[in-house]
Structures are given as C-alpha cells and as structure tokens.
Amino acid sequence: MKDDDDALLRAGFADKHAILEASERDWNPDKTRFWQQAGVPLVIGRREGYRLYDIDGKALIDVHLNGGTYNLGHRNPELVAVLKAALDHVDIGNHHFPAPARTALAGRLIATAPAGLSRVAFATSGSEAIDLAIKSARYGTGRRRIISIENAYHGHTGLAVATGNPRFSKLFLADRPDEFAAVPFNDIDAMAAMLRAEPAAAVIMETIPATYGFPMPKPGYLAAVKALCAETGALYIADEVQAGLMRTGRLWAIEKHGFSPDILVTSKGLGGGLYPIGAIVMTDQAGGWLERDGFAHMSTFSGSELGAHVALKVLEISLRPEVIANVHANSARLAAGFAAIRETHGNWLTGVRQDGLVVGLEFADREGAKPVMRALYERGIWAIFSTLDPSVLQFKPGVLATPAEIDEILARLAEAVSASAPAHL
Numbered sequence: 001m002k003d004d005d006d007a008l009l010r011a012g013f014a015d016k017h018a019i020l021e022a023s024e025r026d027w028n029p030d031k032t033r034f035w036q037q038a039g040v041p042l043v044i045g046r047r048e049g050y051r052l053y054d055i056d057g058k059a060l061i062d063v064h065l066n067g068g069t070y071n072l073g074h075r076n077p078e079l080v081a082v083l084k085a086a087l088d089h090v091d092i093g094n095h096h097f098p099a100p101a102r103t104a105l106a107g108r109l110i111a112t113a114p115a116g117l118s119r120v121a122f123a124t125s126g127s128e129a130i131d132l133a134i135k136s137a138r139y140g141t142g143r144r145r146i147i148s149i150e151n152a153y154h155g156h157t158g159l160a161v162a163t164g165n166p167r168f169s170k171l172f173l174a175d176r177p178d179e180f181a182a183v184p185f186n187d188i189d190a191m192a193a194m195l196r197a198e199p200a201a202a203v204i205m206e207t208i209p210a211t212y213g214f215p216m217p218k219p220g221y222l223a224a225v226k227a228l229c230a231e232t233g234a235l236y237i238a239d240e241v242q243a244g245l246m247r248t249g250r251l252w253a254i255e256k257h258g259f260s261p262d263i264l265v266t267s268k269g270l271g272g273g274l275y276p277i278g279a280i281v282m283t284d285q286a287g288g289w290l291e292r293d294g295f296a297h298m299s300t301f302s303g304s305e306l307g308a309h310v311a312l313k314v315l316e317i318s319l320r321p322e323v324i325a326n327v328h329a330n331s332a333r334l335a336a337g338f339a340a341i342r343e344t345h346g347n348w349l350t351g352v353r354q355d356g357l358v359v360g361l362e363f364a365d366r367e368g369a370k371p372v373m374r375a376l377y378e379r380g381i382w383a384i385f386s387t388l389d390p391s392v393l394q395f396k397p398g399v400l401a402t403p404a405e406i407d408e409i410l411a412r413l414a415e416a417v418s419a420s421a422p423a424h425l
Contacts, residue, residue, distance in 0.1 A: 093305035101308035114260035119287025122303030126241035126267035127155025129278035137202035153211035213392030214360030235262035248356035277307035337410035369393035375416035
C-alpha cells in the first residue's frame with residue numbers, strides 16, 4: 001500500500017529532480033528557483049499532524065502552517081472524517097439556494113463573532129472575502145476610498161491587491177491612488193489626518209499584520225482607529241484571515257481590543273486545510289445589500305456545502321475548553337523558551353513579537369530571518385521569513401501542538417539561532 005501511496009504523491013514523476021524540473025518549466029519558474037537557491041528545496045509528500053515529509057522523506061515540523069491554514073494540523077482526523085462523511089451525501093451544492101450546512105455555518109459565525117455583527121456572506125478564499133468586504137463597505141457607506149496600512153497584505157485579487165504593498169499591486173497595474181491610500185502602522189495621528197481629509201468607506205487592517213512580520217498594535221491603537229472611523233463615518237474591516245481562529249487565545253484576535261469591527265474577515269484555517277472557504281461577518285449597514293439584491297454578489301463555489309461541514313467542525317474544535325487552555329499554556333511555554341534563547345543570543349535574536357501563537361522573531365540584519373529559516377530547515381523545522389520585512393521570521397506553532405512538540409521546536413530553534421548567528425555577534 002505504501003508503494004501505491006508514494007506513486008499517488010509523485011503524480012507520475014520519477015523522482016524529486018523530475019518534479020522540480022517540471023515545476024520550473026510548467027508551473028512557476030521564479031518561485032521554484034527561489035526556494036532551491038534559499039536552501040529549501042521542499043516538495044511536500046506525506047503530511048500528518050504538524051509534520052511534513054519531503055517527497056524524498058525528510059521530516060519537518062511545520063510552524064508556517066501556510067499562514068494558519070493548518071491551525072489544527074495537516075489532515076486532522078476529525079476534519080477528514082467530517083469531509084468523508086459529507087462526500088457520501090453532498091457535493092459543493094448550488095450557491096443560489098439555501099443549504100442546511102451553509103445556513104448552520106452562517107448562524108454559528110454570527111453566534112461566535114463580536115457583538116453587532118449579524119450578516120454573513122461567503123467566499124472561496126481570504127482574498128475573495130476581502131474583495132467582498134470592500135464591496136460591502138462601499139455599499140454601506142456610499143463611498144469608494146479605502147485606507148490600509150503601509151506594508152499591508154490582504155491578498156492578490158482585484159480589490160484586495162490594491163490595499164497592499166506596491167510590490168504586489170504595481171506589477172499588475174492594480175495600484176489605484178485615487179481610491180486606495182495607506183498610512184504607517186501604529187501612527188494614530190497619520191490615520192486621523194487621512195480619515196479627516198477626505199471621506200472614506202473603510203479602514204482595513206489585519207489585527208496583527210502577518211506579511212509585515214507581525215508588528216503588534218500599540219495598546220489602544222486599534223480602538224482609537226475604530227473611534228476615528230465612527231467619527232468620520234467610515235467602517236472598520238478586521239482582517240482575521242491569519243490571526244483568527246484561536247491563534248491568540250481568543251477565537252478572534254480583535255476581541256482583545258475591546259470593540260467590535262463593522263466587518264470581520266476569515267478564511268485559511270476555517271477550511272482546516274481540506275476545503276477552501278472564506279466568510280465575512282458584518283453589521284446590518286455593511287450587509288444591507290443582502291436584503292436589497294441577494295444576487296449582487298455571486299461566487300459559484302462560495303459557501304460550498306462540503307466546506308461548510310468542515311468549517312463547522314473547525315469552529316467546534318477551536319472553542320473546546322481544553323484547546324483554549326492548550327493555546328494559553330503553549331504561549332507561555334514559548335515565551336519562556338524565547339527568553340532563554342535571547343539570554344545567550346540577544347545580539348542576534350533581538351526581539352520577540354508575540355500574541356499567543358502568533359509570533360515574529362526579529363533578527364539583527366535586514367534579511368536575518370533567511371539564514372535562520374535555512375538553519376531551521378536543515379534541523380527539521382519549516383518556518384518562513386516575512387516577505388515585507390525579512391528581518392523577521394514568522395513562527396506559528398499549531399493550536400493543537402503538544403507540550404512535547406513545543407519543547408522540540410524550541411530546542412531546534414535554539415540550535416538554528418546559534419548556528420546562523422554572524423561571527424561578530
């Protein structure tokens with residue numbers, strides 16, 4: 001059976017070299033070359049829990065999780081069982097008609113969302129959900145302008161890409177300075193000036209900006225932005241695609257900041273790594289278009305019945321008391337481990353940005369996370385540098401990780417930090 005499994009994973013290719021050669025030719029030449037040159041020639045084969053195995057057998061503990069897609073692990077047995085059971089009875093369904101699982105998921109999202117959010121619309125990905133959030137904010141306010149932060153990342157689709165760093169928008173001529181503007185993160189004066197200068201439909205922010213290296217919001221900053229939105233008539237969109245679903249010890253990271261957004265966006269981990277699904281939960285103001293014209297936004301695969309069954313189980317697992325307790329315990333265990341590593345290598349590991357299991361590790365070089373990433377890979381850990389601040393390593397153990405796994409991760413991190421530190425430090 002193992003030979004059959006290996007053949008399936010190889011998809012007809014003779015070996016890893018053949019896969020990399022074909023990927024560079026037929027799939028994505030630049031990305032395929034980049035990872036090989038970075039010392040991460042990974043082609044993922046078998047995977048389970050928080051373990052990945054290269055097609056050639058190299059084992060890795062995953063603390064990238066594809067941006068939180070695998071919060072509950074790869075091929076989580078409970079989620080796999082739910083999906084298999086659903087496949088015995090349903091398919092994706094038809095987006096035009098009510099469906100039991102989709103309706104149940106909408107109700108569950110409303111029940112678990114911050115107060116005042118009473119409407120749900122579905123998408124197939126985080127980017128599509130961001131597009132829909134922006135459209136809903138524009139509908140709810142009658143305004144077009146969207147304000148984000150500098151070095152933001154909210155996805156690559158038509159509207160989402162315009163909110164992000166110019167690296168992603170200019171290449172495709174999607175930068176729109178007349179409709180989208182950005183201010184520095186944690187600069188409330190800049191945000192106030194921008195919002196008061198010209199009417200805006202919304203401010204959109206990740207509660208903890210991921211691709212920017214997880215800089216933490218200053219105490220009171222996000223609430224102050226929400227107050228400015230209320231003052232100027234703009235809506236507040238909380239992008240929780242990466243920070244949500246219990247990664248901070250609360251189901252939604254925004255809950256820690258003492259206010260409700262007007263729109264909350266979720267995806268990635270909502271599908272458990274098994275079925276793509278995204279959603280926005282919003283106020284009556286933002287979601288009024290659902291009453292006026294329910295056909296105004298359509299997406300064939302959004303709110304898939306298969307995905308809805310998986311997402312319902314994701315929410316149920318994430319809210320179990322023992323899971324919440326595990327997140328808090330492992331967050332403290334990680335913090336202690338990071339502090340111990342910094343006692344020896346504080347000149348190289350210069351800072352830790354942490355809220356629960358959302359972690360950015362700062363290094364004393366503008367691209368310092370890259371050699372640490374490589375050293376970790378060599379030691380069987382997969383973590384990724386932050387695209388828009390490569391001095392920071394994204395470090396995101398899973399929500400269900402055991403204390404033993406956390407200790408193993410910390411031990412290998414200590415080795416990698418030591419091995420990658422420049423001689424002069």
